[in-house]
Amino acid sequence: MVDLGEHAQDTSRDVDLTTDVQYPVDSLRESLWDDETGTHFEGLNVMSLRPGEMLALVETIKSDTCTLHMLDLHESEVGDDGARALAEALRSATCTLHTLNLARNEVGADGARALAEALRSATCTMHTLDLNDNEVGADGARALAEALKSDKCTLHSLDIGWNGVGDDGARALAEALKSDTCTLHTLYLNDSEVGDDGARALAEALRSDTCTLHTLHLNIDAVSDDCARVLDEAQALCRTRRRCRHHGLLRAIVMLAILRKRACEAVFHPKRLRREGVFDAWAHEG
Template identity: 30%
Template sequence: MLHCHFCSRLSNCRITEEGYKALASALRSNPSHLIELDLTGNDPGQSGVKKLDDLLQDPDCELKTLRFLSPDAEEACQYVRGIVGKNPLLLRELDLSKHELGDTRVNQIAALLQDKHCQLDTLKLRDCDMTDEGCSAVTSALKSNPSHLKDLDLSINEIRNTGVNHLCDILKDSHCKLEILRLRYCMTDEGCSAVTSALKSNPSHLRELNLSGNKLGDSGVKNLSDLLMNPQCKLEILDLWKCSITEKQCLILTSALKSNPSHLRGLNLGINEIRNTGVNHLCDVLKDSHCKLEILRLDCCYMTDEGCSAVTSALKSNPSHLRDLDLSRNKLGDSEVKNLSDLLMNPQCKLEKLHLRECSITEKQCLILTSALKSNPSHLRELDLRKNTIENTGVNHLCDVLKDSHCKLERLSLNDCGITDVSALTQSLTNSKALQFLKELDLSDNMIIDSKQLRDVIRDSNCTLR
């Protein structure tokens, strides 16, 4: 029996969403002959797109070509489908991070974003080797359809003048409901100034802002401070790691946070020269009863002993919310270690992650810290003591924590700590329930004399020894 294949061209016929549903239903009842369908210039709506996609999944369907997008958008669909395995018009999240898109692919993705059928709420294009022209094409496309987008990541791409201008237009648009914006390592200080200025005009939706690796400059810091002070600002996570923030600029930022501290849950000021003046204002934020900060990262902030002491003392006065604390690469003296120990011993303290890498912690100070941990061990999940001179005595005291039946530590990092003897550690892991929880134990760069028994214990457990 002869089977005839045919093509159907219904472009620019004003077919509505209901018309698409009827068409898809009819085609599914007899799907085997149609090989080409042209519906460009019509609006299927999301349910119409879903019906067409269901049609394409039918094993009896022989449709080879389906057109209802522009040629570039159609090619982008094919490209995305090859990566994620789904029709991108039905996706809510598109992550092409670390794919080298090139100008052609970028233009296709831009055409897809610009199409009215695309309703992505999450777009991640981190480290896609996009030039200023590519970023400009993407941000220009987003301008035409901004209302669905909730999460945008353009980090590690070159967003320069035109791209920044388009991005600012999106941020200022009253239809923009963006909640998460990540722009790491991608802008000049002029770009940071423009973006932070744009955010001030539409502040109520933003919940997470990451500008790490960009130099903010005085203007960017001032605009960001104005945003933080705005009563409409509900920002919960602010990541300014390695933003060349000076002591004076930190003073401006922390003063702004003081005026509106209740929403912030995560603050990263790592690798900035905040020094003591900035620290004092930050301490005022930490002491505030309205402060609900859960994550505080102050890695390598050039704080003196007095600065570290002020921070650890401030944390003692409002301990119940903090879950993740990073003071790495700041020198902790006896006073700071004592304050930190008081925090850890507080029954209200629910700290889960403590990072103290390269803090000049001695054996004696390690004894103070581990004694504190012993009194309240059940919450801590991650402890990083890398590059501190805790040596064998410090490890032996840590073993007392591991032996505690309430201890649920999952990651313990003791890289380059001057450890030579792990017999006590081996014994504590053998005779405790610690290995039920421990997933990672890092003892690298220690001159351990005999680790065979420890390796045998690890091999019979779920713990991964590095």
């Protein structure tokens, strides 16, 4: 969605692929064309997806007539198979996509590895990847970290919050952030099970002169007070040249600092409520 003021034109389109008949490639391409203005839509929000329809979508993205820049597939049951298919499209020289939202799609380490391989391709133009609330884990985070070190990777923003990245994944990402070829500006690691070891590694990366990170979203309720101070010191050190943020969450379901658009969503996220025993408490009260 692009706002150009008074003469703004909506360049995104919602497409429902929930029909009983497989969505033809030609029909999907036609849905991205505005007959009245003779222009292509640059954004696509897909509300639901089936395996056959994923093939149609991938073929459309790879087409040399497709001008899509943004693809939103959150909560579309993409899975690892879908992620692999999308990764193939991202490697295509004709693909113009630069923003991909795959939040809440049960993408695991295999899917993350496929996407990471695509990010290392010289023909991939991606700069924003949202993998929030998937099952990437430490293995997937390591694969993405290797991609970030590639001089062919153009990614600026990566969201892998709610993915069980852990300390091992955080350490791998920290090493990538220190690379002089890494172009990442924003990293989301909300509720990623990062403890002291991972947080210290990230703090060390922030001190690096080669680190290009502007914003780090990291919950510090899982780290010790000493480690939190290390993060604070790293933040103070790099404040003059970049902006680093981290925020803490109370162990109760209260967020003291809201630093992202989905903050309220994070507070009431089913995983957090389940982890804190809120559902059990409600059931007991009922």
